[in-house]
Amino acid sequence: MTTLLINGESHEIEAEDDMPLLWAIRDVIGYTGTKFGCGMGLCGACSIHLDGQVTRSCITPVSAAEGKAITTIEGLGSEQSLHPVQQAWIDQEVSQCGYCQSGQIMAAAALLAENPNPSDEEIRAKMVNYCRCGTYQQIFAAVKRAAQ
Ligand code: FES
Numbered sequence: 001m002t003t004l005l006i007n008g009e010s011h012e013i014e015a016e017d018d019m020p021l022l023w024a025i026r027d028v029i030g031y032t033g034t035k036f037g038c039g040m041g042l043c044g045a046c047s048i049h050l051d052g053q054v055t056r057s058c059i060t061p062v063s064a065a066e067g068k069a070i071t072t073i074e075g076l077g078s079e080q081s082l083h084p085v086q087q088a089w090i091d092q093e094v095s096q097c098g099y100c101q102s103g104q105i106m107a108a109a110a111l112l113a114e115n116p117n118p119s120d121e122e123i124r125a126k127m128v129n130y131c132r133c134g135t136y137q138q139i140f141a142a143v144k145r146a147a148q
Contacts, residue, residue, distance in 0.1 A: 002062050006031065007075025017063035021055075022046045024062050025072060033073035033102045037130070044129025047103035048072050054110035073102035076109055085109045088146035096133035103129050108143045117147055 002015045004024060013028045020039075025031050025048065034057060037045030041059035048057045049071040050064075077083040082090070085108045095101045104127070111118060111126045118126070123143050131139065 002066060004065055004070060006070045007072060015062045018061045020058050021060040021062050021065050022057040025057060031072045031074050035099055035102060044107060045100050045103045047106040049106060049110055052113060054107050073106060083109060085146045088142040092138055092142035092145055094135050094138040094142050096135055100129060100131045104139055112147055
């Protein structure tokens with residue numbers, strides 16, 4: 001039995017130690033906002049926060065997440081309000097197909113939590129998730145907007 005703390009709630013699941021955290025989050029627990037892209041730690045679609053650090057859940061085994069606080073896109077804001085990054089994404093109309101955007105938002109939220117006023121270079125260095133629609137300019141603008 002593995003216990004995972006996701007978005008403030010404890011979940012006991014049956015999982016092998018090496019099960020990718022992404023499978024536990026999506027298929028076992030049912031938070032489907034976190035997406036599968038490459039499965040190899042390259043694209044960032046599966047990004048979540050592990051103790052506040054942006055983490056690619058497709059290459060993180062569940063055993064590495066036990067005892068840590070996991071945040072997914074569903075837990076980023078609150079019942080009452082969106083996270084400022086989520087609001088900036090809407091205001092900036094970032095999404096096209098939308099598939100990668102939860103991972104992009106999780107990366108941006110972690111960046112701004114660590115560095116509330118990043119330089120353009122720091123944004124470009126940290127926002128490295130892939131977007132097949134090519135929304136990079138809008139992503140950049142939304143991060144700047146959220147930082148204001
Ligand atoms: Fe995890 Fe691509 S699905 S990095």
